Amino acid sequence: MSYVMRDGDSIESLASRFGVSMDSIEKVNGIDDPDNVTVGAVYYIPLNSVPGEPYPLESIPPAPVPSPPIDSSSANQVDHKAHVPYLWIVGSLGIVLVVIVLGILLYVCLRSSKCLTEERRGHSKDPDGQIRFHILGKPSFCCGSGRYMCCTSADWKQTNGDSSNQQITIPKALGSHVLDMEKPVVFTYEEISSLTDGFSDSRLLGHGTYGSVYYGLLREQEVAIKRMTATKTKEFMAEIKVLCKVHHTNLVELIGYAASDDELFLIYEYAQKGSLKSHLHDPQNKGHTSLSWIMRVQIALDAARGLEYIHEHTKTHYVHRDIKTSNILLDGTFRAKISDFGLAKIFGKTSEGEATVTKVVGTYGYLAPEYLSDGRATTKSDIYAFGVVLFELISGKEAVIRTEGTATKNSERRSLVSIMQTALRSAPDSMSMSSLKDYIDPNMMDLYPHDCLFKVAMIAKQCVDDDPILRPDMKGIVISLSQILLSSVEWEATLAGNSQVFSGLVQGR
CATH class of the missing domain: 3.30.200.20 (Phosphorylase Kinase; domain 1)
Structure with a gap:
């Protein structure tokens, strides 16, 4: 078959197109250099069959045999072997944890049984x-x-x-x-x-x-x-x-x-320093030094915190029923501790509020009016008594005072509450304390901040209000006394350490 060589043709492309070998084309046409062909020239193509019949297909080499598939079980086995160390570690830790928990439970059970026995x-x-x-x-x-x-x-x-x-x-x-x-x-x-x-x-x-x-x-x-x-x-x-x-x-x-x-x-x-009472009432004759203002506020705050704890923070709430200066003890650093719980009572909710009806017990001069009248002991009863203690800290006088008799009038006993209430009515603010000064403990030698003392007096007045509803709770009292103590310390600092009071404070008193 003759074929006119076109642009882009080559011996190789013709052999591929017509299904013959390149050697046969080169031999028929006498071509020495298969890369040197002339476009437009006629070349003969030796065909293996008559034109128009299908060309015989050259034998196609068999496809490569695929490699045998890897057994899935063996693959899983390899993977399993890879995870075996981790499983052993996790399992061992789990067993150790279980043994520890069982050991603890067994120890607790045995201990409880032993204690009971x-x-x-x-x-x-x-x-x-x-x-x-x-x-x-x-x-x-x-x-x-x-x-x-x-x-x-x-x-x-x-x-x-x-x-x-x-x-x-x-x-x-x-x-x-x-x-x-x-x-x-x-x-x-x-x-x-x-x-x-x-x-x-x-x-x-x-x-x-x-x-x-x-x-x-x-x-x-x-x-x-x-x-x-x-x-x-x-x-x-x-x-x-x-x-x-x-x-x-x-x-x-x-x-x-x-x-x-x-x-x-x-x-x-x-309690190394004894009771608060022994330091307030005629301390010199009892061999005690007088308490400074700072020490008095700190003692009041300590006692307030103790009362707040039994009133509000214990699982079972208590009323002390016998708060007084002789039941407030002082340790070696003059920090206060409430003592004598022989009259303490549990109190809880009743249909008429928090109250426990009991026989009236306690100490005259510290008893709240409503407790005296109907025997209802509440936290407000303790707060009344605490107000009396605050008045004692300010005045240095006892809860009940015997007035001196005159030619026309016999001596009589008056409560410190009534005396201090009368004095406070004449002193509406800290700037007009002249009527109150006669009732301030002279052992303090006028070494106290007047505004702070007046604030403590007003807290005491609220505590001894005839209406128990108007009395503050111990939480509010603790907050107020904390602020007063801070102000008193700042006042002490202004004395530049020249006072005996400041020296006591530095020493932790």
């Missing part, structure tokens, strides 16, 4: 019906206080010594529920007697409403021991129930108790 062993009834308790051979500070070491169940185990088998007889009136609470340490009568040198007069700190108070030294810890007759069981139990459940830096801490057939004993932390 020890408590059951710890007290049993004698044939005579009296309750007997096994006590500690070596007393230690116990869980009656967050600031003392807690006893463990091991502390209650009996030892081989004779002292471990000692028993203490508790009067029937106490009942077995003495130990149902968070327990302070139980001491023997012999131990208490030893602490006080046989209740020596040299160890006597004073006489309270419900008994005498003695000084003692327990494991190098100073303690105060209240000694009461067995007839004061109600007050004894009230103190234990309250002080085993409430713990605050401005409440005295109960360390332990003891009892004999006819006497009851409570062991407290010791």
Whole structure:
């Protein structure tokens, strides 16, 4: 077949187009150089078949055989092997965690069971019906206080010594529920007697409403021991129930108790500076220095915080019912702690408000009018008594004052509240305090900021309002006294450290 060479044609393209080899085209046409072809020239194409018939297809090489597929199970096996270390690690950690949790649960269960067993062993009834308790051979500070070491169940185990088998007889009136609470340490009568040198007069700190108070030294810890007759069981139990459940830096801490057939004993932390009363009323004759203004405000704030705690922040709210200067104790740095919870009562919601109807108890001069009239003890009753304490801090006078008699008039007793209220009516503001000055404690020697003293007097006046609804709550009192204390400190700073008061403040008093 003849073919006219066109532009772009080549021997290779012709061989491919007509299905012949390049060698056959070059041989027929006598071409030596297949790349040198002339456009327009005629070239012969040797065909293998007649034109018009289909060209025979060259044998197509077989497609490459695909590689055999990888077995999916073996692939999974490889992947599984890759994850095995991780699974072992996770599984091991899970097992360890489970073992730890089970161990903790087992320990708690065993400990609870052990404590219950020890408590059951710890007290049993004698044939005579009296309750007997096994006590500690070596007393230690116990869980009656967050600031003392807690006893463990091991502390209650009996030892081989004779002292471990000692028993203490508790009067029937106490009942077995003495130990149902968070327990302070139980001491023997012999131990208490030893602490006080046989209740020596040299160890006597004073006489309270419900008994005498003695000084003692327990494991190098100073303690105060209240000694009461067995007839004061109600007050004894009230103190234990309250002080085993409430713990605050401005409440005295109960360390332990003891009892004999006819006497009851409570062991407290010791307040080195005694009661607030002894520092306010004729302090020089009692061997005390007078309190500075700063110290008085700090004491008021401490007592307010203690009251706020039992009124608002405990799980069970309490009314103290006997707030007075003799029940506010001072530690070595003159920080105040409320004591004597023998009259404390739980209070809660009633249909007529928060009140507890009881027999009227307390100290004359500190009792709120509504409490005297209907026996309803509320937090407002404590706030009234706290107002009286504030008036005492300002005036240095006692809650009840005996006026001097004259030729025409016999002496009479007047409450400090009525006297201070009369004085404040004549002094409507801090700028007109001349009528109030006669009732300000002269032991302060006029070293106080007048505006701050007037503010404290107005807080006291609100606290002793005849209408309990108009009295502030302890939270508001704490806030107000905190601000007054800050202002008083700033006032002290203006004295440039030249006063005895400022020096006491710097020393932490």
